[in-house]
Amino acid sequence: MLDGRCHPDADRSARAAQLPAEEALRRICRLQLDAIERHRRGARCGRDPEELHDLRVAVRRTRSALGEFREFFPQPAVARFREEFRWLGEITGPVRDLDVYLAILPDYQGLLPGETAAALEPFRLFLQRHRRLEQRRLVRRLASLRLQRLLADWRAFLTTAGADPWPEIAARPAGEVARRRVWKLFRRFLRQGAAITAASPDAELHRLRITGKKLRYLVEFFREFYPPLEIDVLVKAMKGLQDYLGSYQDCTVQQARLRELDRQMATEGDLPAETHAALALLVERLHRRQQGLRKEFSARLRVFEHGRGRRGFVRLYAPAEEIS
Numbered sequence: 386m387l388d389g390r391c392h393p394d395a396d397r398s399a400r401a402a403q404l405p406a407e408e409a410l411r412r413i414c415r416l417q418l419d420a421i422e423r424h425r426r427g428a429r430c431g432r433d434p435e436e437l438h439d440l441r442v443a444v445r446r447t448r449s450a451l452g453e454f455r456e457f458f459p460q461p462a463v464a465r466f467r468e469e470f471r472w473l474g475e476i477t478g479p480v481r482d483l484d485v486y487l488a489i490l491p492d493y494q495g496l497l498p499g500e501t502a503a504a505l506e507p508f509r510l511f512l513q514r515h516r517r518l519e520q521r522r523l524v525r526r527l528a529s530l531r532l533q534r535l536l537a538d539w540r541a542f543l544t545t546a547g548a549d550p551w552p553e554i555a556a557r558p559a560g561e562v563a564r565r566r567v568w569k570l571f572r573r574f575l576r577q578g579a580a581i582t583a584a585s586p587d588a589e590l591h592r593l594r595i596t597g598k599k600l601r602y603l604v605e606f607f608r609e610f611y612p613p614l615e616i617d618v619l620v621k622a623m624k625g626l627q628d629y630l631g632s633y634q635d636c637t638v639q640q641a642r643l644r645e646l647d648r649q650m651a652t653e654g655d656l657p658a659e660t661h662a663a664l665a666l667l668v669e670r671l672h673r674r675q676q677g678l679r680k681e682f683s684a685r686l687r688v689f690e691h692g693r694g695r696r697g698f699v700r701l702y703a704p705a706e707e708i709s
Contacts (some may be wrong), residue, residue: 402560402610406457407551409559411543413606414450417443418539421473428477429527431520434484441481444474449602453566459549462542469535476526482642483516496670497663504663511650563607568702570600578686583679587637590682594630597623611701619697622688629678629685636675640668 420443427436451467490509494502577593601623608616647664650656688694
């Protein structure tokens with residue numbers, strides 16, 4: 386087994402780790418494609434926001450695999466499919482954004498005094514109206530010939546031999562490829578985190594969040610090669626930091642987005658003065674929350690610099706010469 390420990394499925398894990406990286410990547414991407422197709426109908430229906438959310442997660446994971454292992458895939462395929470899945474992420478974004486704002490509206494109201502919170506009702510109606518419009522656009526796009534062709538061609542690429550051969554590097558054992566990639570990305574994550582100071586712009590924390598998300602995807606892609614309990618502990622630690630960075634990024638984005646929506650409501654002639662005041666106060670409260678979250682950054686990162694997060698990565702992925 387890869388880390389020298391025993392667990393019930395050690396033999397199966399060891400065999401899987403010896404499979405060519407090409408085979409592992411095909412399987413990983415097929416799982417994400419299955420999820421996209423499984424949630425596509427629910428996303429078109431539009432009743433359960435989690436259907437669209439789960440579809441988008443599968444799209445992000447697919448893009449991450451194509452990006453992190455781009456030299457392992459045939460290059461014509463990488464160029465085409467990265468662009469197409471980027472498009473799929475973009476067209477599903479507007480509805481998901483509105484779903485998020487509708488879901489967190491009660492939290493917004495909780496940040497405001499009672500009478501002021503009630504002034505957000507026109508904002509809720511505005512969000513619902515635009516969500517209906519964007520959902521109709523999304524339904525058409527999810528039924529489009531472009532998407533049908535993308536999913537069919539991607540399925541065919543992942544299941545059959547194509548005209549473009551996979552590079553020789555894709556014949557390397559999947560376990561060794563996974564270990565090296567995870568460790569390399571973890572080191573990048575630590576460097577980015579260590580470079581962030583109190584004066585660093587919000588974009589640096591967002592960049593760290595993206596790197597951390599890619600890192601977690603890699604760990605989860607290849608989790609079958611490692612002891613399940615150790616992976617569960619590591620993923621839990623990573624999700625904790627991701628949730629924190631996500632909350633910080635939400636505060637950053639939502640302040641700008643709320644100002645934009647305020648202007649849009651005004652342009653459409655649908656902005657009562659009390660709603661404008663409530664949105665302005667909400668932006669102010671989100672800014673205060675963001676400042677409080679920023680103070681927690683060093684303590685949050687410490688889990689991966691010195692704590693159980695770092696110990697997990699070292700134990701499972703570090704080359705022998707780097708273990709101190």
